[in-house]
Amino acid sequence: MYNFVFQNTTKVYFGPNQLSHLGEELKQFGKRVLLTYGGGTIKKIGLYDKVMDELKKADLTVFELSGIEPNPRHTTVNKGRDICKKEKIDVLLAVGGGSTIDCTKLIAAATFYDGDSWDLVTHKAPVTKALPVCTILTLAATGSEMNSGAVISNIQTNEKYGLIHPLLQPKVSFLDPTNTYSVSAYQTACGSADILSHVFDVFYFNKAEKMDMVERVMEDVIKTVIKYAPIAIKEPTNYQARANLMWASSWALNGFLQTGGEFHAPCHAMEHELSAFYDITHGLGLAILTPRWMEYILDESNVSQFKKFGINVFGIDPKLPDMEIARKAISSLSDFLFNKLGLKSTLSEVGIDDKNFKIMAHKACRGGVLSGYKPLTEEDVEKIYRMCL
Amino acid sequence: MYNFVFQNTTKVYFGPNQLSHLGEELKQFGKRVLLTYGGGTIKKIGLYDKVMDELKKADLTVFELSGIEPNPRHTTVNKGRDICKKEKIDVLLAVGGGSTIDCTKLIAAATFYDGDSWDLVTHKAPVTKALPVCTILTLAATGSEMNSGAVISNIQTNEKYGLIHPLLQPKVSFLDPTNTYSVSAYQTACGSADILSHVFDVFYFNKAEKMDMVERVMEDVIKTVIKYAPIAIKEPTNYQARANLMWASSWALNGFLQTGGEFHAPCHAMEHELSAFYDITHGLGLAILTPRWMEYILDESNVSQFKKFGINVFGIDPKLPDMEIARKAISSLSDFLFNKLGLKSTLSEVGIDDKNFKIMAHKACRGGVLSGYKPLTEEDVEKIYRMCL
Incomplete structure (x- = not known):
């Protein structure tokens, strides 16, 4: 009988030249931003500089977590979580593909949990709260930019699990297809x-x-x-x-x-x-x-x-x-x-x-x-x- | 270049037997509900009783505005607005088709405007705030249950205008196809x-x-x-x-x-x-x-x-x-x-x-x-x- 609940609250800016809205969107959540990304492609394609320009214009204080792996690891989540706690981060900005976004979602939730972030992935501890996450997508693949799921790996135990929680839903996502021009x-x-x-x-x-x-x-x-x-x-x-x-x-x-x-x-x-x-x-x-x-x-x-x-x-x-x-x-x-x-x-x-x-x-x-x-x-x-x- | 912004925040409960969620959803906005509907079809199909049961179970205080016209009129909006102000309504529940929902959206906005509600429709006055609106749809037609538009008529001036404003977006909509079984x-x-x-x-x-x-x-x-x-x-x-x-x-x-x-x-x-x-x-x-x-x-x-x-x-x-x-x-x-x-x-x-x-x-x-x-x-x-x- 098609009994289901549909809600998707993410605000999507689609198309080129939408980054001018980045500052105003992030600001509504606070002043201190953790920018997260992977291996540095975003620097090669010039996106890093564009993003930093917008963050500067908006007078935001930026911290960074780079090197998020494909198949992102819970140890990286823990690292990001530590930055969020120490630097009193207000909002996370993930710039990358599904791996970077997934990792960032978990960081957002792990900030409100004192133990190992892996506990959240394995449901040993519940997600109770999460920092707001915004994203700038650079790869068409996982859909993480517009859903409440995240997949994290534990390489110590050879485990890779998904977690779905409404608090992980990105607040705002910027989808500019030209950011995928350089994808191999x-x-x-x-x-x-x-x-x-x-x-x-x-x-x-x-x-x-x-x-x-x-x-x-x-x-x-x-x-x-x-x-x-x-x-x-x-x-x-x-x-x-x-x-x-x-x-x-x-x-x-x-x-x-x-x-x-x-x-x-x-x-x-x-x-x-x-x-x-x-x-x-x-x-x-x-x-x-x-x-x-x-x-x-x-x-x-x-x-x-x-x-x-x-x-x-x-x-x-x-x-x-x-x-x-x-x-x-x-x-x-x-x-x-x-x-x-x-x-x-x-x-x-x-x-x-x-x-x-x-x-x-x-x-x-x-x-x-x-x-x-x-x-x-x-x-x-x-x-x-x-x-x- | 497909430059657009997409966001749709409405939470949709689709299918029969979802009305058990009505009370919990309304309660998050407050205790005092204005139930709005049209000519009484919802009584004939038994929906009115079901809704009232749920509202009673949730211990909500219910006020009513019935008789909303097809091509709903700004005078009816004014009437609803008066009830909202007088009774300190927290949330509106529209039960009906597009006309009832549109009228209710305007009531929600007009509650925060002291002049004639027609001023909002004609953009003489801006929408600044609106009460939350929930809906129970009884006719597949306008899409008002999941968008931020409303169309209102002024029969004195033979005018019918549409207004689109993000504050008019329904918070929660119940879409039960069986509620349309009796539609002619x-x-x-x-x-x-x-x-x-x-x-x-x-x-x-x-x-x-x-x-x-x-x-x-x-x-x-x-x-x-x-x-x-x-x-x-x-x-x-x-x-x-x-x-x-x-x-x-x-x-x-x-x-x-x-x-x-x-x-x-x-x-x-x-x-x-x-x-x-x-x-x-x-x-x-x-x-x-x-x-x-x-x-x-x-x-x-x-x-x-x-x-x-x-x-x-x-x-x-x-x-x-x-x-x-x-x-x-x-x-x-x-x-x-x-x-x-x-x-x-x-x-x-x-x-x-x-x-x-x-x-x-x-x-x-x-x-x-x-x-x-x-x-x-x-x-x-x-x-x-x-x-x-």
Whole structure:
């Protein structure tokens, strides 16, 4: 019956030349800003200087945390938390992709918790309060700029967990597609695979109730990525392509596509183990896993959804037998990910063997079977990992 | 370059059996509630009793304003404003369709203004503050449940104006499709025409920049209405149909479809004069005007958009000449509105002659030409009214 609650409070400034609003937006939360970013790309593309200019103009006091990792670590969260406490930070400004934003969200919450930030991720301690977070997005991928989730890794324990809490929702996000012009072909491909996976994994291929209109929008998001990711790879400064990918990333996981039922994400659960054990790029892990997972779960009970996918997204001839359409749809997706986007198609190619599959499968299923069309047991998960070799 | 700001803070409870959250949501704003509604339909369908039960359970003090008109009047706003001031109301709860919600939004703002509420509508006085507004929607049509607009009529001056202000955004809206089961075939048709018009008039057929992904969503909203409105008319208790129409109404005008450029609404400007002079149902006025307006503005400079509409929405053969596709698209829309939805197709049929066309055209263009693909002068507007006879 589509029983759901929708709310998304993030204010989005979309497009170039919106940074003039940065100062006024941050100021409403206070004077002391912690600027967070990753490896320094934002300096290379000139964004750091632009941001600093705006912060200076607004007469804000700026502190910095740089070096946030892809697959950001709880130890980095702790570091940021210490700065926030010591410097009495009023507001956080994350400039980067999903990793930087996720890490910053956790810092915002960890500032009000005295123990190890990992306790918040593992629900040992509840999120009770959080500093306001604003973001400037530099990669179309995770949707973190417009949702209340964050994924953090603990490399000591080989764990990577997600946390969802309304207090983690960014207050204001600046989405300027030109800030993604310098994103490499590889990272563009990984980000695109991530966007697709949110739609497939969380919304489109599971038992959750889908409202017809919203299911069409899911297909729009998928088709947007399929159309524009190859263009962005070929023409990195194609504004149309970068803009469509960026807005698709936000809408793939900002709540709108959920119209009932539970929240499933079996591929994400499986991928988090890959990243936790091997620190591989999230989107690449998802790309390798997704078509295998689809092959594994496809059966007579869910073929109609795969058929719909094949016809509506890839334009496969609806007169073919259902199972053939479904298989063609999955191979079309593989072709897109591994040929059109040029991503590596197996775990072996990225240097991962079957050594840890058993323990990874065990950890992926720590909360019980992974729900979805076909509930996945540890044995299922291990089999899917093997299909990726 | 798609420069836009998107924010929509309304919390939506979608689906049946969500009313148990009503008390907790209202309570966060205070104890004294003004319940507003229209002609009493909410009593007939049992919703009034359910709402009162919840308010009682939450120990709230309830005042009432009933009898809000379709095309709600500023005098009713003043009446509501007086109750809010006298009874020290903390929060407003609008139970009804767009008219009730719009009127309630204006009451919320007028409570902080001592003069005539019409001054707020005409921008003689600014909106400075507003009471929080929550809504329970009973008609899929205007989108007011999830946006910051309100349209109010002054029958003394034959004027009907819209006001948009962030303070008018509902805090919480309850969208239960089963509350629209009793909506008549006629009102379902008018509401559906209203939803369509928001997409056509404001977003799809104008010079505003359209992001590809979002334009596909516009077409989804249109196709949702075309698919489900006739089903809802034939089977008033078809949940799928009512749910899709309801969510379509919210998303047609909640900000998501706007990705740049200006906000145009020429058909709405023309319709507001029809309603102001003749108090006709908004959706019916829009239905009669829209295909004529399309015929009037169609030319070589914009035929590609009409062609896209014809192919993507009505599946018209893309191999036909562009102008033929465009004309077929417009006649398909007329067929939908006047045959499938059964709406009257001319102004004459609803008892309107050309007596006031000149003055209506003059008033519609009070702010200058109506912008859009083809800027419309007073003469153009009068011609379009005549095409509707």
